[in-house]
Amino acid sequence: MTNNKTVLDWLKEMTDMCKPSSVIWIDGSEAQLEELRAEAVSTGEMIKLNEEKLPGCYYHRTAENDVARVEDRTFICTPTEEEAGPINNWMAPDKMYAKLRALYDGSMVGRTMYVIPYSMGPVGSPFSKIGIELTDSIYVVLNMAIMTRIGKAVIDELGDNPDFVKCLHAKKDVNPDERYIVQFPQDSTIWSINSAYGGNVLLGKKCFALRIASYLGKNEGWMAEHMLILGLENPQGEVKYISAAFPSACGKTNLAMLIPPEYLREKGYKVWTVGDDIAWLRIGPDGRLYAINPEAGFFGVAPGTSEKTNFNALESTKKNTIFTNVAINNDDMTVWWEGLDKNPPKNATEWTGKQVDGTTYEGNLAHPNSRFTAPAINCPCISKEFENPDGVPISAIVFGGRRAKTAPLVYQARDWEHGVFVGATMASETTAAATGAVGVVRRDPMAMKPFVGYNMADYFGHWLEMGKKMDADKAPKIFHVNWFRKSDDGKFLWPGFGDNMRVLLWILDRCEGKADAVESPIGLLPTVDDIDTTGLDISKEELQELLSVDKKVWLEDVENQKEYFAQFGDRLPAEIKKQLEILEANLSK
Numbered sequence: 003m004t005n006n007k008t009v010l011d012w013l014k015e016m017t018d019m020c021k022p023s024s025v026i027w028i029d030g031s032e033a034q035l036e037e038l039r040a041e042a043v044s045t046g047e048m049i050k051l052n053e054e055k056l057p058g059c060y061y062h063r064t065a066e067n068d069v070a071r072v073e074d075r076t077f078i079c080t081p082t083e084e085e086a087g088p089i090n091n092w093m094a095p096d097k098m099y100a101k102l103r104a105l106y107d108g109s110m111v112g113r114t115m116y117v118i119p120y121s122m123g124p125v126g127s128p129f130s131k132i133g134i135e136l137t138d139s140i141y142v143v144l145n146m147a148i149m150t151r152i153g154k155a156v157i158d159e160l161g162d163n164p165d166f167v168k169c170l171h172a173k174k175d176v177n178p179d180e181r182y183i184v185q186f187p188q189d190s191t192i193w194s195i196n197s198a199y200g201g202n203v204l205l206g207k208k209c210f211a212l213r214i215a216s217y218l219g220k221n222e223g224w225m226a227e228h229m230l231i232l233g234l235e236n237p238q239g240e241v242k243y244i245s246a247a248f249p250s251a252c253g254k255t256n257l258a259m260l261i262p263p264e265y266l267r268e269k270g271y272k273v274w275t276v277g278d279d280i281a282w283l284r285i286g287p288d289g290r291l292y293a294i295n296p297e298a299g300f301f302g303v304a305p306g307t308s309e310k311t312n313f314n315a316l317e318s319t320k321k322n323t324i325f326t327n328v329a330i331n332n333d334d335m336t337v338w339w340e341g342l343d344k345n346p347p348k349n350a351t352e353w354t355g356k357q358v359d360g361t362t363y364e365g366n367l368a369h370p371n372s373r374f375t376a377p378a379i380n381c382p383c384i385s386k387e388f389e390n391p392d393g394v395p396i397s398a399i400v401f402g403g404r405r406a407k408t409a410p411l412v413y414q415a416r417d418w419e420h421g422v423f424v425g426a427t428m429a430s431e432t433t434a435a436a437t438g439a440v441g442v443v444r445r446d447p448m449a450m451k452p453f454v455g456y457n458m459a460d461y462f463g464h465w466l467e468m469g470k471k472m473d474a475d476k477a478p479k480i481f482h483v484n485w486f487r488k489s490d491d492g493k494f495l496w497p498g499f500g501d502n503m504r505v506l507l508w509i510l511d512r513c514e515g516k517a518d519a520v521e522s523p524i525g526l527l528p529t530v531d532d533i534d535t536t537g538l539d540i541s542k543e544e545l546q547e548l549l550s551v552d553k554k555v556w557l558e559d560v561e562n563q564k565e566y567f568a569q570f571g572d573r574l575p576a577e578i579k580k581q582l583e584i585l586e587a588n589l590s591k
C-alpha cells in the first residue's frame with residue numbers, strides 16, 4: 003500500500019520481533035471492515051446485536067482484569083527522568099525497549115498483524131497528524147475505524163514523509179502483571195502490550211492525541227488538551243465556541259452535548275458538539291486560538307447515559323456502534339446498563355458473561371466503566387464545523403472540578419496568566435463511585451494529570467508561553483466552573499445538566515463585554531442577578547451561597563496547592579508561584 007521507506011523498515015522490524023503469521027493492511031474500505039466483523043463474530047471476539055433495533059452494532063467483552071486505563075503501568079520514557087517529571091512513571095528508554103522487546107518477541111505467532119494507517123484530525127488538515135497502529139486485535143481495528151480516520155487516504159496523505167507516530171499493540175495473553183502502556187515521546191513511538199481495553203489499546207486516543215501530542219505541541223508551539231469543544235448558537239444564529247477541561251466523572255460528555263432548558267430553546271439557543279474529550283489548539287492567522295477535535299467518534303462511559311441525562315449521546319449509539327462490557331438483553335439482543343432506564347432485562351447476560359435475572363440481580367449488570375464506541379456523525383447535535391480543517395475559534399476556556407465547598411458555581415480568571423494558575427490548581431473530590439475514601443481532594447491540573455507526555459511544570463510553562471503569543475483581546479478568556487457545590491446539609495445546590503447553559507451564557511457575555519462581574523479574592527464573580535434563573539426553583543440565597551467564597555476553606559486549599567506544587571521544585575514557573583502568593587494574600591486580607 004505504500005513505498006514509504008521509513009514505514010516499510012519499521013514494519014519489517016516490528017514483524018521480525020512479533021512474528022505474526024500474516025500481515026494485513028487496513029485500507030479503510032467498508033468491504034474489508036465487513037469481512038473483519040464477520041471474522042470477529044465467527045471467533046466469538048464480537049457478538050452481533052439486533053440488526054433491526056441496533057443496526058450495525060456489535061458487542062465485545064474484555065477480560066475481567068482488563069477494564070480500565072492502568073495509570074500505574076503507563077510510562078513516559080524520555081531520555082532523562084527530569085523530562086518526564088514527578089507525575090509520570092519513567093524508565094530509561096533503552097531499558098524499557100529491552101524489557102518490552104522480550105515481551106513482544108513472538109507475541110503474534112499464529113496471529114494476524116493488522117496495519118492501520120490513521121489520521122488524528124481531518125485528513126490533510128494543517129492541525130492533523132498521522133499515526134500507524136500495528137495490532138493483533140480485530141476489536142482494535144474496528145474501534146479505530148470509528149474513533150479515527152483510517153485507511154488508504156491516510157497513507158496516501160503521508161506519502162514519503164517519515165513523520166508519523168509509530169504505534170504497536172499486542173494483546174499477548176492480557177497478563178496484568180506484564181501490562182505496559184509506554185510512550186517514547188522523542189521517538190514518536192507508543193508500545194502497548196497485554197491489554198485489550200480501549201483506553202490502553204486505541205493508541206490514537208490518550209497515548210497519541212494527548213501524551214505524544216502534548217509533547218509535539220510543546221516543541222511545535224501548539225496545544226493538545228483533554229477538552230470538549232462545543233458551539234453555542236444564539237437566536238441571531240451566531241455561534242461562539244467554548245473548550246472545557248474536567249477530570250473524569252464531572253460530566254464532560256454531557257456538557258459537550260447539552261440540551262438547553264426549554265425557555266432558551268424556544269428563544270432559539272442551540273448547542274453544537276465539536277468534540278467530547280480532546281482538543282488540539284493552534285493560534286490562527288488572525289491571532290485567535292482555533293481548535294479541532296482530532297477524533298472521529300466518542301468512546302463514552304455507558305452507565306448513567308439515558309434519554310434524560312444525555313439524549314444526544316444515547317442517540318449516537320443507536321447504529322454502527324461497538325459496546326464493550328455493558329449487559330445484553332438475551333431476549334432481543336439489545337444492550338442495557340445501570341442508569342439507562344428502570345427496566346433491567348430479566349433474561350440478561352451480565353458484563354462478565356454470566357447469565358442472570360437482571361430484575362433481581364444485586365451486582366452491576368454493566369461494568370461501571372463499560373463503554374460505547376460511536377461515530378461522531380451519529381450525534382444529532384454534531385457541529386457542521388466538525389470536519390472543518392481549520393478548526394473553530396475559541397472564545398472561552400473553561401476548567402472545572404467536583405468541589406463540595408471550595409469553588410463557586412463560576413468565576414473568571416483576571417487574565418491568561420491567572421487562568422493558567424486556575425487550570426494548574428484544578429482539583430476534584432473523590433466520589434463514592436471510586437474506590438477509596440470519599441471527599442479526598444485529587445489535584446488534576448487541566449484534567450491532564452494522566453496525559454501530559456513530559457514534565458508537568460514545563461507544561462504549565464508552555465501554557466504561559468502560548469498566552470504570550472496572543473494579544474489579550476484575542477486570547478480566549480479563562481473560567482472555572484463547579485456544578486457540584488453542596489449546601490451544609492449535603493444537597494447539590496445547582497441542578498446541573500441542561501441548566502449549565504445558564505452559566506455558559508454568562509461566560510460568553512463576559513467574553514463579549516456584555517455582562518458584569520465583581521472582584522473577589524479568587525477572580526471575577528457574577529452577582530446573583532447576572533445568572534439567569536428563569537423557571538428554576540432556586541432562591542437568591544441559594545444562588546448567593548453557590549457564588550460565595552469561603553476564605554477559610556480556600557486558605558486550606560492553598561496549603562494543599564503549595565504541597566502539590568512543591569514536588570516540581572525549581573522547575574515550577576515563577577508566574578505560578580507569583581499567582582499562588584497573590585491568591586494567599588487576597589484571602590488573608
Ligand code: OXD
Binds near residue numbers: 071201250279301
Ligand atoms: C476517558 C478518560 O476515557 O478520560 O476519556 O478516562
Ligand code: MN
Binds near residue numbers: 228279
Ligand atoms: Mn477523557
